[in-house]
Amino acid sequence: EAKSTGRNRVGRFSPALRARASERATAQQELARGIAADQFELHYQPQVDAATGQVVAFEALIRWNHPVRGQLGPRQFIGVAEETGMIIPLGARALALACTAAANWPDGIAVTVNVSSVQLVSTGFLATVVDVLRTTGLEPHLLQVEITETGVVDDRAVTDLHRLRELGVTVALDDFGTGYSSFATLQRLPIDVLKIDRVFIVDCADQPMAVVQSVVELAGTLGMKSLAEGVETAVQLRRVQAARCQLVQGFYISKPLDAANLEEYFAATKTESGSHIHPFVRFP
Ligand code: C2E
Ligand code: MG
Ligand code: MG
Numbered sequence: 001e002a003k004s005t006g007r008n009r010v011g012r013f014s015p016a017l018r019a020r021a022s023e024r025a026t027a028q029q030e031l032a033r034g035i036a037a038d039q040f041e042l043h044y045q046p047q048v049d050a051a052t053g054q055v056v057a058f059e060a061l062i063r064w065n066h067p068v069r070g071q072l073g074p075r076q077f078i079g080v081a082e083e084t085g086m087i088i089p090l091g092a093r094a095l096a097l098a099c100t101a102a103a104n105w106p107d108g109i110a111v112t113v114n115v116s117s118v119q120l121v122s123t124g125f126l127a128t129v130v131d132v133l134r135t136t137g138l139e140p141h142l143l144q145v146e147i148t149e150t151g152v153v154d155d156r157a158v159t160d161l162h163r164l165r166e167l168g169v170t171v172a173l174d175d176f177g178t179g180y181s182s183f184a185t186l187q188r189l190p191i192d193v194l195k196i197d198r199v200f201i202v203d204c205a206d207q208p209m210a211v212v213q214s215v216v217e218l219a220g221t222l223g224m225k226s227l228a229e230g231v232e233t234a235v236q237l238r239r240v241q242a243a244r245c246q247l248v249q250g251f252y253i254s255k256p257l258d259a260a261n262l263e264e265y266f267a268a269t270k271t272e273s274g275s276h277i278h279p280f281v282r283f284p
């Protein structure tokens, strides 16, 4: 190993380390080529008002139509995109795709976009969001950014979030309860929606709701709405509704939808008044 030689110079790395570096360089090039060749697309999963069924937003979830490996999910490439820095252009691409799509959706339906911690702490983040809003014409209040607790250790990132919020963009804290969030973190951050991680929703099927209900109450006290992630069954849906969780998302309501399925979804949920109501049955 390079370290054991005491001379960390180029050329002294172990073959394993060199192989990893070259794998990373390859991945970086592939990601760059993928962006240039428009190989990324977003699928959209509805977020629904738990009391009324009103469709309020869609979460944008990225997919890579890889020319050799087929369609890849984010867990297969976000990590390496973060390691190589490619998450910056990739994240900007996702934002642009999401805002372009949402600008053409029925009135009042928002899009919520996952933002990696690496993006959030990068200096260009705020400018990128502002630029995408300007070029797509999407009303700022119809854009939400989803961040995780790891991204907000940085003071500048927190300042950026406040700036975005002044523009009307809203902020969701993703995967709440799985990281290292303290109550102090919650109070310090400008958060509109607390997304309660799926693990708590799964548990609530056997042990009625204590945790979810407490989180919903805490969020309410801090002026935030709560969203239950990963609702997969009718029982889970009923329980999170009983806990007064304001928003729900998950396979029971709908899988993430590609562009064609999204059009069908809009048609299927449209009411006479022009709003979109989910009938709380599985879709599609
Ligand atoms: P996430 O933001 O927590 O998104 C929710 C993930 O759970 C999605 O997986 C979604 O398809 C899945 N899911 C939704 N409902 C259910 C359910 O009822 N049961 C189960 N078991 N799973 C459900 P996906 O699309 O594979 O995305 C995984 C993660 O990748 C996301 O987790 C997010 O952290 C990240 N990601 C996705 N798109 C982007 C992106 O554009 N940029 C960045 N930086 N990260 C992204
Ligand atoms: Mg998310
Ligand atoms: Mg999540």
Ligand code: MG
Pocket: 175
């Ligand atoms: Mg998650």
